[in-house]
Amino acid sequence: MGRSPCCEKAHTNKGAWTKEEDDRLIAYIRAHGEGCWRSLPKAAGLLRCGKSCRLRWINYLRPDLKRGNFTEEEDELIIKLHSLLGNKWSLIAGRLPGRTDNEIKNYWNTHIRRKLLSRGIDPTTHRPILNHTHNNNNNAPSSTDVKPCNNNNSIPSSAAQQLQEDHHPHHHQAVKTICFSNNNTNNNEERKPEVVMKREEIIIPFDYHQPREMLVRPSSSSSSSSCSDTTATPDELNLELKISPPCNFQEKVNIVRHQQDFMMLQGMPSSRSSTSTTMCFSCSLGIQNGKDCACHHHPHPIHYPGTNKINHGYDFLGLKSNNTVLNLDFRSLEMK
DNA sequence: AACCCGAACAACCGCGGACTG
C-alpha cells in the first residue's frame, strides 16, 4: 500500500538539532502536550519532520529522562529482559524508568554485547558459546557461527533450549525442535549453518505464579519440516508465543528452580544457591510491583484501577490472561 | 601535528500495526 511522505522533505532540516530548535520544541510541548507529531513542526515553527521531533523529544528532551551511565543493576536487568524479550527495546525500556529504547539499544550494541561475549555468552541467543559441534555432522558449525534464529521479532531461543536441556521430562518430549541441518551435500562448498524449527511446541516455563508455558511454534506451512528437512530456512520461521495458566505448586517450584539454574548457568545472580526458598522470576527481574510478583503461593485477583475489572488470571509483564491460553504478541503490549 | 581507528550515540529510514472514514 502506498503512502505519502511523512513530511515535506524539501523544506525540512536534517541532522543535529540546534539549541534553538530544542527550545522551540520544549516550549511547544510544554504548552500543548505531546501528540499530533505530524502537525507539530509547523505549529511549533520548526523546519523538521514530525518523526524527527518525536524522536528528539522522546530520546533526548523529555524531562523524565535519566541521563548518565547505566548502573550494574541496570546492565543485568537489560540482559535478563533481553534474554526473555529479544530485541524488543521498547518493552525493555518500559521496565527501566528514565531510559529510552534508543538509548538501551545503543548501549546494548556498544557495551553489553561485548560484556556477554567476554563472559562466553552469545549475546543473541544468551547461550554459552561452545566449540563442540552439534548433531552427528562433523562439519556442522560451532555455535559461535550460528546465525541468530531470532533476528528481529522472536524471542531468543536460549531459554527454550536451555530449559529443553534441563531435567523436565514431561516437557522434554515436546521440545526437540532446534537442530543444525546441513543443507549442502556438496563437500566442496561452504557449509552454512541453519536452524530449523520442527512443528512442535517449545514450552518455556516461567515462574509458577506467572504463566507457566510459552509455546513457540512456527505457523508456516512447513509443518513437515524437520531436522533433516533441507527445504526450510530460517527466514520461514514464524514464531508465535502462547502463555497458559500455571501448573500445580510442585511443578511451579521446579520451574522456578529451572529458571534459577538457567540464570546461574549464565552467570546471573540467583537466589537458589543461597536459600531454599524461591524468589519468583518477576522479583529476580527486578519487577516487584506486586501484581507481577509471584512470591505468594496462590494467585490473587488483580483489580485494575479506574475500572470495575477484576482479573483472576495471570499477569505477565503487564499482560493479562484468564484461564484460557493467551496468545501473546509482544508488539501489542502496552507498556507506557 | 596529522592521521587512523574504534567507541559512543544521535538521528534517519523503512516497515508494519492501529485507527479512521
Place this chain on the structure above:
DNA sequence: TCAGTCCGCGGTTGTTCGGGT
C-alpha cells in the same frame, strides 16, 4: 472491507570524540 493516514518500533547510518601511532 478497504484505502489512507499516523504513530511507534527496530535496524542502520552518520557524526563526533578520544586514544593510539
